[in-house]
Amino acid sequence: MENSKDYLNQLEDEAIYILRETAAQFERPALLFSGGKDSIVLVHLALKAFRPGKFPFPLVHIDTGHNFPEAIAFRDYLANKIGEKLIVASVEDSILKYNLKETPGRFPSRNSLQTYALLDAIQDNQFDACIGGARRDEEKARAKERIFSVRDDFGQWDPKLQRPELWNILNGKIDKGHNVRVFPISNWTELDVWNYIQKYEIELPNLYFAHDRECIVHQDKLVATSDFIRPLPTDEVVIKQVRYRTVGDMTCTAAVPSDAATIQDIIDDIIVTRISERGQTRLDDQLSEAAMEDRKKQGYF
């Protein structure tokens, strides 16, 4: 156990270093904040990196319009508590502006539409770097990312053109119009994130802890009913004690049956689980075998 505590310090040092490098190398960075555990940890790291000074970047939320109300409430609460600027870019607005078509299907994901709102926010605010809470252990395309991931004018990721990134030398030199995505918690695993949350008693939305919820059973996954997902007469609807292992949109994140009420319970669950974080919960990743890679190529973070 001692080992893992030391290791958390190393991870934390690395992340703080990356945040400070970003502040130093870029003129107009932004921190992408969703109200989920990874971005909450990023905010906590930013507090460690910059306090007593203000953050040299605003928090930016790409609001799909399909978020859990609890996540939105937490987002506003946290931004207010720390006294930092929050910019909300609305996917609904992008849909109207560009006359975009919603993804068809029962559990429509607005992930691909998020990219428009993200790119617009980058354009409108002239952001040159976007800090995000993506981790390499989450997904196979994310496992391939650099810490500073260079994107072109369209925010597109070209895995064949990534730069060498030696030791901790982060190269943020970009041409005008290009953008860099920064991933300070690249080397953190799901367990590392939870151990860190436990160590610092970081506040989280209660979605992560066991609660009762009405869900539809869809292909072995539990999807909560809401304004966006109404049950059909043929659906099996249950009320179960569940928690959310990750927090994406309500329309494409599955809940997990669980009685984990404390952070230690959650950590115990993760240690024994045989299913990956996104495998158990993200309906949008399962659309195709390269779903995440395709989204990144279109400009997603």
Added chain:
Amino acid sequence: MNTLKFITAGNVDDGKSTLIGRLLYDSDSIHTDQLGVLQQQTKQEGVDIDLSLITDGLRAEREQGITIDIAYKYFSTKKRKFIIADAPGHEQYTRNMITGASNSDLIIILIDARKGITTQTKRHASIGSLIGIKKAIIG
């Protein structure tokens, strides 16, 4: 020591990705859903699961059966945490191998006994040495 970061190196098709896949599989570090996906993606004949696909996260890599860029994999035992960097063997992707090597404590150099030491083997070995990696396992 708390964490060991290591990188696999060597020529194309000498077995780097397969070694890592096997290591992850044997240490019970591959999630069941990921195993399912690997089984579906396995194109090799006579093989139930092609374990090299676990690190080949890009579509182009899976289609061409080669590694293009470093993939990072994480696993732990009771004693220690490991970060594995799976490197590409092709000459044109050497710059990606260097990135992974610069953050590794140990380099595992694989040699296909049928082909012997190749230019890439030597290149990776000298990069490892240049970067300052102090320990190597040759297999």
